[in-house]
Amino acid sequence: MTETPRQRQHRQTMADILQYAHQQLATEGSAGLSLRAIARELGLVSSAIYRYVPSRDDLLTLLIEESYNAFGDAVEAAETRCHRDDLGRRWLAIGRAVRRWAVANPAEWALLYGSPVPGYHAPPERTTAAGSRVPILLLTVLAEANLEPSPDDPPMTAALHRELDRLRPAFPGDLKPEVFARGLLAFSSLCGLVSLELFGQFTNTVTQFPAHLDHQLIRLGAVLGLPDPD
């Protein structure tokens, strides 16, 4: 089942397209992504690109999936390096890795967590699996922490209960709905923190704030109910 030269060449061109697309994403932003420019770069005429990619939107979908996976890889790798017992540290590592990856790949972050792209409407469900990796990692940490609901937790609606039941198979242990909700809040907060920094909401005002991310993460860890890292 070895691949023919033709298949190999096709695969290589496809990889070149994706590689240059990422590069273009970084320099021009998601809206500047141009199939014609990619074709030019590869020494192809513009129409030839369509042998590889059905449309610009499909290319974007591929990029989104790749980015989600690169993002998930980076965060999971960082989390894995922590002692399993130090749950506060694992959360801190997740938060730090999220920001680090975002700062290193701002265009990709914008693609994943920024406003939906130009005319691009349906981030198809294929991407949701890849997109769930980081939130699921966070929830896994919470599940392992075996946190209990606290009196501060707001009451859960039946609808939210049902949705959690659907997701429960995704992570081990016993995640209480209240803790699940805390986790979503923490993940949202983290995204907000990173996005505001990256999208320039802090420029000219509180440029030093993002440097305090560790402190904010620890504070959010407290909201989660996790202990401070050792």
Place this chain on the structure above:
Amino acid sequence: MTETPRQRQHRQTMADILQYAHQQLATEGSAGLSLRAIARELGLVSSAIYRYVPSRDDLLTLLIEESYNAFGDAVEAAETRCHRDDLGRRWLAIGRAVRRWAVANPAEWALLYGSPVPGYHAPPERTTAAGSRVPILLLTVLAEANLEPSPDDPPMTAALHRELDRLRPAFPGDLKPEVFARGLLAFSSLCGLVSLELFGQFTNTVTQFPAHLDHQLIRLGAVLGLPDPD
């Protein structure tokens, strides 16, 4: 100093352009905003638009400023309706108003808090004043609450102290740096919550979560150090 018919007609056309631009923003998204389409709508030839707007980017800047102000108006109005003494309620009103406005004006929200637009690079400083209205409102509430630093607050760096001193004239009362940092975290979290909902990160997974915004807001209020609303 009455305006000439010519000035009046110019002003009217300008208003028409902005009005239709907002409309197009809502239907097509920020990347779909087209000067030619606006010109067509107004019965003008495409080049005539440039008598009113120097470039597409400048039009976007105008839209951003208008949107920030509409956003600020909506949130300030909601906050004003609360009893001055009920600080928890005022924070809750701010959070609710932010989400309500965002849900009602998703394209504008994306313009303000989503990824920076296509090729559009410099959200010039004119917009920062308008863009600061809501965060400043939130910080004003915190200032009026006369909150004290708590042992849970992380230590503040000198740099963050300096930045706060620069901003201090913007709100009344005596806002401690630690409380200032809490406010920024809360605002970031709120933006993250709203953006994840609007940009579809919750679709197919936890669609019911945003409905719990009130609870999340109260939880964030606790992080802020504000009392529960009456």
Place this chain on the structure above:
DNA sequence: CAACAAGAGAGAGCGGTGCTCTCGCAAAGC
């Protein structure tokens, strides 16, 4: 080995975009 099928790339072309330039004409100011 020869005939055939499949696929890659080229090229022209359609309708769309932002933006520039020039030209004519009408209104405003003197």
Place this chain on the structure above:
DNA sequence: GCTTTGCGAGAGCACCGCTCTCTCTTGTTG
């Protein structure tokens, strides 16, 4: 009444996504 100002029209440039047709190479099959 004359001049200046400025609005709108029109043509045009370079770019975009995407489609269609054609050619030529490659790989498969009888």
